[in-house]
Amino acid sequence: MIPALSAFIGLIVLAWGVGIPALDSAAGALPWAVREQALYLSGLLAIGLMSLAMVLATRPAWLERPLGGLDRIFRVHKWAGILAGVFAALHWLIELSDDLLKSIFGRGERPHGEESGGLLENLREAGEELGEFAIYLMLAMVVLSLLKRFPYKFWRHLHRAMPVLYLMLAFHAAVLAPVEYWTQPAGALLALLLAAGTVAAALSLGGRIGRERRVHGVVTALSSPAPDITEVTCRLDGEWRGHRAGQFAFVGFERFEGAHPFTIASADRGDRSVRFQIKALGDYTRQLSNRIAVGQAVTVEGPYGRFVLGRHDRQAHQIWVAGGIGITPFLAWLEALHAHPDEAPAADLHYSTRDRAHDPFVARLETLCAGLPSVTLHIHDSSTDGLLTAERLSALHDARQRAEVWFCGPRGFAEQLRAGLARAWGRRLRFHQEAFELR
Structure with a gap:
Protein backbone atom coordinates (compact mmCIF):
# COMPACT_ATOMS: atom_id res chain seq x y z
CA MET A 1 0.00 0.00 0.00
CA GLY A 206 -24.99 5.24 -12.85
CA GLY A 207 -24.83 2.18 -10.61
CA ARG A 208 -22.51 0.40 -13.01
CA ILE A 209 -19.69 -0.51 -10.63
CA GLY A 210 -19.23 -4.28 -10.69
CA ARG A 211 -22.19 -4.79 -13.04
CA GLU A 212 -20.22 -7.00 -15.47
CA ARG A 213 -19.32 -9.33 -12.57
CA ARG A 214 -22.80 -9.39 -11.04
CA VAL A 215 -25.10 -12.41 -11.37
CA HIS A 216 -28.46 -13.41 -9.95
CA GLY A 217 -29.44 -16.54 -8.08
CA VAL A 218 -31.61 -17.99 -5.34
CA VAL A 219 -31.05 -19.16 -1.80
CA THR A 220 -31.23 -22.96 -1.82
CA ALA A 221 -30.37 -23.75 1.80
CA LEU A 222 -30.27 -21.89 5.08
CA SER A 223 -29.10 -23.01 8.51
CA SER A 224 -27.56 -21.77 11.77
CA PRO A 225 -24.72 -24.08 12.82
CA ALA A 226 -24.19 -21.77 15.83
CA PRO A 227 -26.32 -18.98 17.36
CA ASP A 228 -24.07 -16.31 15.81
CA ILE A 229 -23.42 -18.05 12.47
CA THR A 230 -25.73 -18.12 9.45
CA GLU A 231 -24.89 -20.59 6.68
CA VAL A 232 -26.34 -19.63 3.32
CA THR A 233 -26.10 -21.73 0.16
CA CYS A 234 -26.98 -20.14 -3.18
CA ARG A 235 -27.43 -21.44 -6.72
CA LEU A 236 -26.34 -18.82 -9.27
CA ASP A 237 -27.34 -18.38 -12.89
CA GLY A 238 -25.34 -19.40 -15.94
CA GLU A 239 -23.33 -16.18 -16.08
CA TRP A 240 -21.37 -17.08 -12.93
CA ARG A 241 -17.71 -17.53 -13.92
CA GLY A 242 -16.83 -19.82 -11.04
CA HIS A 243 -14.36 -19.01 -8.28
CA ARG A 244 -11.06 -20.05 -6.79
CA ALA A 245 -11.03 -21.35 -3.24
CA GLY A 246 -10.36 -18.46 -0.86
CA GLN A 247 -12.01 -15.71 -2.88
CA PHE A 248 -14.91 -13.55 -1.71
CA ALA A 249 -17.94 -11.89 -3.29
CA PHE A 250 -20.34 -9.04 -2.61
CA VAL A 251 -23.70 -10.54 -1.69
CA GLY A 252 -27.00 -8.67 -1.73
CA PHE A 253 -30.18 -10.19 -0.33
CA GLU A 254 -32.19 -6.96 -0.24
CA ARG A 255 -32.22 -4.21 -2.83
CA PHE A 256 -32.10 -1.24 -0.49
CA GLU A 257 -29.60 -2.76 1.94
CA GLY A 258 -26.89 -3.09 -0.66
CA ALA A 259 -24.25 -5.79 -1.02
CA HIS A 260 -21.84 -6.92 1.70
CA PRO A 261 -18.55 -8.79 1.21
CA PHE A 262 -18.41 -12.41 2.40
CA THR A 263 -15.79 -15.07 1.82
CA ILE A 264 -16.99 -18.02 -0.25
CA ALA A 265 -16.68 -20.93 2.18
CA SER A 266 -17.00 -23.70 -0.41
CA ALA A 267 -14.91 -25.00 -3.27
CA ASP A 268 -16.02 -24.57 -6.87
CA ARG A 269 -17.64 -27.84 -7.98
CA GLY A 270 -18.78 -26.55 -11.35
CA ASP A 271 -22.47 -26.52 -10.38
CA ARG A 272 -22.68 -22.73 -9.76
CA SER A 273 -23.38 -23.39 -6.08
CA VAL A 274 -21.68 -21.22 -3.46
CA ARG A 275 -21.85 -21.32 0.31
CA PHE A 276 -21.26 -18.51 2.80
CA GLN A 277 -20.66 -18.73 6.56
CA ILE A 278 -21.78 -15.35 7.91
CA LYS A 279 -20.96 -14.33 11.45
CA ALA A 280 -23.12 -11.84 13.35
CA LEU A 281 -20.71 -8.92 13.63
CA GLY A 282 -23.05 -5.97 13.10
CA ASP A 283 -26.69 -4.91 12.95
CA TYR A 284 -27.23 -6.33 9.47
CA THR A 285 -25.55 -9.72 10.00
CA ARG A 286 -27.19 -10.18 13.42
CA GLN A 287 -30.63 -9.93 11.81
CA LEU A 288 -29.75 -11.79 8.64
CA SER A 289 -31.17 -15.21 9.58
CA ASN A 290 -34.59 -13.62 10.15
CA ARG A 291 -34.52 -11.56 6.95
CA ILE A 292 -33.81 -14.22 4.34
CA ALA A 293 -35.49 -17.50 3.39
CA VAL A 294 -35.01 -20.43 1.02
CA GLY A 295 -36.14 -19.47 -2.48
CA GLN A 296 -35.31 -15.81 -1.98
CA ALA A 297 -33.53 -13.99 -4.80
CA VAL A 298 -29.89 -13.08 -4.27
CA THR A 299 -27.35 -11.02 -6.19
CA VAL A 300 -23.68 -12.00 -6.10
CA GLU A 301 -20.86 -9.88 -7.49
CA GLY A 302 -17.44 -11.40 -7.91
CA PRO A 303 -15.38 -13.32 -7.36
CA TYR A 304 -12.60 -11.11 -6.01
CA GLY A 305 -9.45 -11.61 -4.00
CA ARG A 306 -5.98 -13.13 -4.18
CA PHE A 307 -6.12 -15.22 -0.99
CA VAL A 308 -5.89 -18.37 -3.06
CA LEU A 309 -3.89 -21.55 -2.55
CA GLY A 310 -2.36 -21.50 -6.02
CA ARG A 311 -0.16 -18.58 -4.95
CA HIS A 312 1.64 -20.52 -2.22
CA ASP A 313 5.40 -20.93 -2.24
CA ARG A 314 6.11 -24.59 -2.87
CA GLN A 315 9.61 -24.29 -1.41
CA ALA A 316 8.44 -22.87 1.95
CA HIS A 317 6.75 -24.61 4.85
CA GLN A 318 3.06 -23.72 4.88
CA ILE A 319 1.56 -22.36 8.11
CA TRP A 320 -2.12 -21.50 7.88
CA VAL A 321 -3.66 -19.53 10.75
CA ALA A 322 -7.34 -18.70 11.23
CA GLY A 323 -9.16 -16.85 13.98
CA GLY A 324 -12.91 -17.29 14.39
CA ILE A 325 -14.86 -16.75 11.18
CA GLY A 326 -11.50 -16.32 9.42
CA ILE A 327 -11.57 -20.08 8.95
CA THR A 328 -13.93 -19.71 5.95
CA PRO A 329 -11.30 -19.39 3.17
CA PHE A 330 -9.45 -22.39 4.60
CA LEU A 331 -12.64 -24.45 4.53
CA ALA A 332 -12.82 -23.70 0.81
CA TRP A 333 -9.12 -24.58 0.42
CA LEU A 334 -9.57 -27.94 2.12
CA GLU A 335 -12.67 -28.76 0.06
CA ALA A 336 -10.81 -27.93 -3.14
CA LEU A 337 -7.83 -30.08 -2.11
CA HIS A 338 -10.15 -33.04 -1.48
CA ALA A 339 -10.83 -33.13 -5.21
CA HIS A 340 -7.05 -33.33 -5.85
CA PRO A 341 -5.45 -34.70 -2.64
CA ASP A 342 -2.15 -35.38 -4.41
CA GLU A 343 -1.74 -31.60 -4.85
CA ALA A 344 -2.12 -30.84 -1.14
CA PRO A 345 1.06 -29.24 0.25
CA ALA A 346 2.61 -30.10 3.59
CA ALA A 347 0.91 -27.60 5.87
CA ASP A 348 -0.01 -26.91 9.48
CA LEU A 349 -3.46 -25.41 9.93
CA HIS A 350 -3.89 -23.55 13.23
CA TYR A 351 -7.46 -22.66 14.16
CA SER A 352 -8.01 -20.39 17.16
CA THR A 353 -11.47 -20.64 18.71
CA ARG A 354 -13.07 -19.36 21.90
CA ASP A 355 -14.80 -22.65 22.76
CA ARG A 356 -13.81 -25.85 20.98
CA ALA A 357 -16.69 -27.87 22.41
CA HIS A 358 -19.34 -25.60 20.88
CA ASP A 359 -17.51 -24.44 17.76
CA PRO A 360 -19.46 -25.43 14.61
CA PHE A 361 -16.35 -25.66 12.44
CA VAL A 362 -14.16 -28.02 14.49
CA ALA A 363 -15.84 -31.25 13.44
CA ARG A 364 -15.86 -30.14 9.80
CA LEU A 365 -12.16 -29.29 9.93
CA GLU A 366 -11.31 -32.64 11.52
CA THR A 367 -13.22 -34.50 8.80
CA LEU A 368 -11.61 -32.54 5.97
CA CYS A 369 -8.07 -32.81 7.36
CA ALA A 370 -8.48 -36.54 8.00
CA GLY A 371 -8.68 -37.01 4.24
CA LEU A 372 -5.57 -34.91 3.64
CA PRO A 373 -2.60 -36.58 5.41
CA SER A 374 -0.21 -33.76 4.47
CA VAL A 375 -2.30 -31.18 6.36
CA THR A 376 -1.92 -31.21 10.15
CA LEU A 377 -4.73 -29.60 12.13
CA HIS A 378 -4.07 -27.73 15.38
CA ILE A 379 -7.07 -26.51 17.40
CA HIS A 380 -6.30 -23.75 19.92
CA ASP A 381 -9.06 -23.27 22.50
CA SER A 382 -8.56 -19.84 24.09
CA SER A 383 -10.97 -20.70 26.94
CA THR A 384 -8.62 -23.40 28.21
CA ASP A 385 -5.25 -22.79 26.54
CA GLY A 386 -5.19 -19.01 26.39
CA LEU A 387 -4.71 -16.94 23.28
CA LEU A 388 -2.57 -18.22 20.42
CA THR A 389 0.55 -16.06 20.37
CA ALA A 390 3.51 -15.71 18.03
CA GLU A 391 5.73 -17.29 20.70
CA ARG A 392 3.52 -20.39 20.96
CA LEU A 393 3.33 -20.67 17.20
CA SER A 394 7.10 -20.29 16.81
CA ALA A 395 7.70 -23.03 19.39
CA LEU A 396 5.75 -25.49 17.24
CA HIS A 397 7.80 -24.90 14.10
CA ASP A 398 11.44 -24.67 13.08
CA ALA A 399 12.23 -20.97 12.67
CA ARG A 400 15.40 -21.88 10.76
CA GLN A 401 13.27 -23.18 7.90
CA ARG A 402 11.74 -20.83 5.35
CA ALA A 403 8.03 -20.45 6.06
CA GLU A 404 4.97 -18.87 4.54
CA VAL A 405 2.08 -17.84 6.78
CA TRP A 406 -1.44 -17.39 5.43
CA PHE A 407 -3.65 -15.61 7.95
CA CYS A 408 -7.35 -14.74 8.07
CA GLY A 409 -8.91 -13.36 11.22
CA PRO A 410 -9.15 -10.29 13.47
CA ARG A 411 -6.82 -7.43 12.62
CA GLY A 412 -5.28 -7.16 16.10
CA PHE A 413 -4.55 -10.89 16.10
CA ALA A 414 -2.80 -10.52 12.74
CA GLU A 415 -0.65 -7.61 13.88
CA GLN A 416 0.68 -9.37 16.96
CA LEU A 417 1.39 -12.55 15.00
CA ARG A 418 3.11 -10.70 12.16
CA ALA A 419 5.39 -8.77 14.52
CA GLY A 420 6.24 -11.76 16.70
CA LEU A 421 6.85 -14.18 13.84
CA ALA A 422 9.01 -11.63 12.04
CA ARG A 423 11.29 -11.52 15.07
CA ALA A 424 11.60 -15.32 15.06
CA TRP A 425 11.94 -15.96 11.32
CA GLY A 426 13.31 -12.66 10.03
CA ARG A 427 13.58 -12.65 6.25
CA ARG A 428 12.79 -16.35 6.06
CA LEU A 429 9.08 -15.55 6.59
CA ARG A 430 6.36 -14.33 4.23
CA PHE A 431 3.06 -13.26 5.75
CA HIS A 432 -0.14 -13.15 3.68
CA GLN A 433 -3.26 -11.63 5.17
CA GLU A 434 -6.80 -11.10 3.95
CA ALA A 435 -7.30 -7.49 5.05
CA PHE A 436 -10.65 -6.48 3.63
CA GLU A 437 -12.36 -3.45 5.18
CA LEU A 438 -15.10 -1.32 3.69
CA ARG A 439 -14.11 1.78 5.69
Missing part, protein backbone atom coordinates in the same frame (compact mmCIF):
# COMPACT_ATOMS: atom_id res chain seq x y z
CA ILE A 2 2.69 2.50 1.07
CA PRO A 3 4.94 1.96 -2.00
CA ALA A 4 2.00 2.39 -4.39
CA LEU A 5 0.83 5.64 -2.80
CA SER A 6 4.37 6.95 -2.42
CA ALA A 7 5.06 6.32 -6.12
CA PHE A 8 1.81 8.04 -7.10
CA ILE A 9 2.53 11.10 -4.94
CA GLY A 10 6.10 11.16 -6.26
CA LEU A 11 4.80 11.22 -9.85
CA ILE A 12 2.58 14.22 -9.11
CA VAL A 13 5.39 16.10 -7.37
CA LEU A 14 7.74 15.34 -10.27
CA ALA A 15 5.24 16.64 -12.84
CA TRP A 16 4.75 19.78 -10.77
CA GLY A 17 8.49 20.26 -10.31
CA VAL A 18 9.30 19.94 -14.01
CA GLY A 19 6.98 22.79 -14.89
CA ILE A 20 7.56 25.05 -11.91
CA PRO A 21 8.46 28.56 -13.07
CA ALA A 22 11.64 30.17 -11.79
CA LEU A 23 10.97 32.03 -8.55
CA ASP A 24 11.54 35.75 -8.74
CA SER A 25 13.95 36.69 -5.98
CA ALA A 26 13.08 40.37 -6.09
CA ALA A 27 12.34 42.00 -2.75
CA GLY A 28 8.97 40.93 -1.41
CA ALA A 29 8.27 38.49 -4.29
CA LEU A 30 9.65 35.25 -2.85
CA PRO A 31 7.05 34.66 -0.08
CA TRP A 32 4.20 35.19 -2.53
CA ALA A 33 5.79 32.96 -5.17
CA VAL A 34 6.30 30.20 -2.60
CA ARG A 35 2.68 30.54 -1.50
CA GLU A 36 1.48 30.33 -5.08
CA GLN A 37 3.47 27.17 -5.84
CA ALA A 38 2.44 25.59 -2.53
CA LEU A 39 -1.17 26.33 -3.46
CA TYR A 40 -0.74 24.63 -6.84
CA LEU A 41 1.12 21.60 -5.45
CA SER A 42 -1.36 20.98 -2.61
CA GLY A 43 -4.22 21.32 -5.09
CA LEU A 44 -2.62 18.87 -7.52
CA LEU A 45 -2.01 16.34 -4.77
CA ALA A 46 -5.55 16.69 -3.41
CA ILE A 47 -7.33 16.24 -6.74
CA GLY A 48 -4.82 13.61 -7.91
CA LEU A 49 -5.34 11.43 -4.85
CA MET A 50 -9.09 12.00 -5.02
CA SER A 51 -9.03 10.85 -8.66
CA LEU A 52 -7.09 7.75 -7.65
CA ALA A 53 -9.61 7.01 -4.90
CA MET A 54 -12.48 7.34 -7.38
CA VAL A 55 -10.86 4.96 -9.88
CA LEU A 56 -10.09 2.37 -7.19
CA ALA A 57 -13.69 2.58 -5.94
CA THR A 58 -14.81 0.99 -9.23
CA ARG A 59 -13.25 -2.32 -8.06
CA PRO A 60 -10.87 -2.70 -11.01
CA ALA A 61 -10.19 -6.44 -11.15
CA TRP A 62 -7.22 -5.87 -13.48
CA LEU A 63 -5.37 -4.20 -10.60
CA GLU A 64 -5.78 -7.15 -8.24
CA ARG A 65 -2.59 -8.85 -9.40
CA PRO A 66 -0.22 -5.85 -9.16
CA LEU A 67 -1.74 -4.57 -5.90
CA GLY A 68 -2.29 -7.97 -4.29
CA GLY A 69 -6.08 -8.30 -4.26
CA LEU A 70 -9.21 -6.21 -3.90
CA ASP A 71 -8.67 -5.95 -0.14
CA ARG A 72 -5.39 -4.11 -0.83
CA ILE A 73 -7.07 -2.01 -3.51
CA PHE A 74 -9.65 -0.86 -0.97
CA ARG A 75 -6.91 -0.03 1.55
CA VAL A 76 -5.15 2.13 -1.04
CA HIS A 77 -8.54 3.68 -1.87
CA LYS A 78 -9.12 4.47 1.80
CA TRP A 79 -5.73 6.08 2.37
CA ALA A 80 -5.82 7.93 -0.93
CA GLY A 81 -9.08 9.48 0.23
CA ILE A 82 -7.65 10.36 3.65
CA LEU A 83 -4.52 11.92 2.14
CA ALA A 84 -6.65 13.78 -0.39
CA GLY A 85 -8.53 15.29 2.55
CA VAL A 86 -5.26 16.24 4.25
CA PHE A 87 -3.92 18.00 1.15
CA ALA A 88 -7.31 19.63 0.50
CA ALA A 89 -7.24 21.05 4.03
CA LEU A 90 -3.67 22.25 3.47
CA HIS A 91 -4.73 23.81 0.15
CA TRP A 92 -7.55 25.64 1.90
CA LEU A 93 -5.24 26.88 4.70
CA ILE A 94 -2.68 28.13 2.18
CA GLU A 95 -5.45 30.01 0.39
CA LEU A 96 -6.40 31.65 3.70
CA SER A 97 -2.78 32.71 4.33
CA ASP A 98 -3.23 35.74 2.06
CA ASP A 99 -3.94 38.19 4.89
CA LEU A 100 -1.15 36.74 7.06
CA LEU A 101 1.44 37.27 4.33
CA LYS A 102 0.20 40.80 3.77
CA SER A 103 0.67 41.63 7.45
CA ILE A 104 4.20 40.20 7.51
CA PHE A 105 5.65 41.02 4.09
CA GLY A 106 3.25 43.57 2.67
CA ARG A 107 1.86 43.24 -0.82
CA GLY A 108 5.38 43.42 -2.29
CA GLU A 109 5.63 42.09 -5.82
CA ARG A 110 2.75 39.71 -5.42
CA PRO A 111 2.22 37.44 -8.46
CA HIS A 112 -0.56 38.82 -10.60
CA GLY A 113 -3.58 36.67 -11.26
CA GLU A 114 -4.31 35.59 -14.79
CA GLU A 115 -6.26 38.06 -16.86
CA SER A 116 -9.56 36.62 -17.94
CA GLY A 117 -13.02 37.84 -18.62
CA GLY A 118 -16.47 36.89 -19.69
CA LEU A 119 -17.34 33.20 -19.49
CA LEU A 120 -13.94 32.09 -18.16
CA GLU A 121 -14.11 34.58 -15.30
CA ASN A 122 -17.60 33.39 -14.42
CA LEU A 123 -16.41 29.77 -14.50
CA ARG A 124 -13.49 30.62 -12.20
CA GLU A 125 -15.79 32.29 -9.70
CA ALA A 126 -18.15 29.32 -9.77
CA GLY A 127 -15.18 26.96 -9.43
CA GLU A 128 -13.93 28.79 -6.32
CA GLU A 129 -17.32 28.65 -4.63
CA LEU A 130 -17.98 25.02 -5.51
CA GLY A 131 -14.48 23.99 -4.48
CA GLU A 132 -14.71 25.61 -1.06
CA PHE A 133 -18.12 24.05 -0.40
CA ALA A 134 -16.95 20.61 -1.59
CA ILE A 135 -13.79 20.72 0.53
CA TYR A 136 -15.86 21.27 3.69
CA LEU A 137 -18.08 18.30 2.83
CA MET A 138 -15.15 16.08 1.86
CA LEU A 139 -13.34 16.77 5.14
CA ALA A 140 -16.52 15.90 7.02
CA MET A 141 -16.74 12.60 5.08
CA VAL A 142 -13.11 11.77 5.90
CA VAL A 143 -13.75 12.37 9.60
CA LEU A 144 -16.86 10.18 9.56
CA SER A 145 -14.94 7.44 7.75
CA LEU A 146 -12.37 7.40 10.54
CA LEU A 147 -15.00 7.32 13.29
CA LYS A 148 -15.70 3.61 13.68
CA ARG A 149 -18.57 4.38 16.04
CA PHE A 150 -20.47 6.11 13.26
CA PRO A 151 -22.89 3.38 12.03
CA TYR A 152 -21.89 1.78 8.75
CA LYS A 153 -25.47 1.71 7.49
CA PHE A 154 -25.57 5.53 7.60
CA TRP A 155 -21.99 6.00 6.43
CA ARG A 156 -22.65 3.82 3.37
CA HIS A 157 -25.43 6.10 2.17
CA LEU A 158 -23.42 9.27 2.84
CA HIS A 159 -20.48 7.78 0.98
CA ARG A 160 -22.58 7.61 -2.16
CA ALA A 161 -22.32 11.40 -2.35
CA MET A 162 -18.57 11.22 -2.95
CA PRO A 163 -18.83 11.06 -6.77
CA VAL A 164 -20.82 14.31 -6.72
CA LEU A 165 -18.26 15.96 -4.44
CA TYR A 166 -15.49 14.71 -6.71
CA LEU A 167 -17.10 16.23 -9.80
CA MET A 168 -17.37 19.56 -7.97
CA LEU A 169 -13.69 19.42 -7.02
CA ALA A 170 -12.72 18.32 -10.54
CA PHE A 171 -14.52 21.36 -11.96
CA HIS A 172 -12.72 23.55 -9.41
CA ALA A 173 -9.33 22.12 -10.44
CA ALA A 174 -10.00 22.34 -14.18
CA VAL A 175 -11.09 25.99 -14.29
CA LEU A 176 -8.60 27.32 -11.73
CA ALA A 177 -5.47 25.56 -12.96
CA PRO A 178 -3.03 28.04 -14.54
CA VAL A 179 -3.47 28.25 -18.30
CA GLU A 180 0.23 27.49 -18.87
CA TYR A 181 -0.17 24.17 -17.00
CA TRP A 182 -2.01 22.63 -19.96
CA THR A 183 1.17 22.69 -22.06
CA GLN A 184 3.32 21.19 -19.30
CA PRO A 185 3.64 17.70 -17.75
CA ALA A 186 1.54 18.80 -14.75
CA GLY A 187 -1.32 19.73 -17.05
CA ALA A 188 -1.12 16.48 -19.02
CA LEU A 189 -1.17 14.46 -15.82
CA LEU A 190 -3.99 16.57 -14.39
CA ALA A 191 -6.07 16.08 -17.55
CA LEU A 192 -5.53 12.29 -17.41
CA LEU A 193 -6.47 12.11 -13.74
CA LEU A 194 -9.56 14.29 -14.16
CA ALA A 195 -10.73 12.22 -17.12
CA ALA A 196 -10.23 8.92 -15.27
CA GLY A 197 -11.87 10.25 -12.11
CA THR A 198 -14.82 11.69 -14.01
CA VAL A 199 -15.46 8.39 -15.80
CA ALA A 200 -15.26 6.56 -12.45
CA ALA A 201 -17.70 9.05 -10.88
CA ALA A 202 -20.11 8.57 -13.78
CA LEU A 203 -19.93 4.77 -13.38
CA SER A 204 -20.67 5.11 -9.69
CA LEU A 205 -23.58 7.49 -10.14
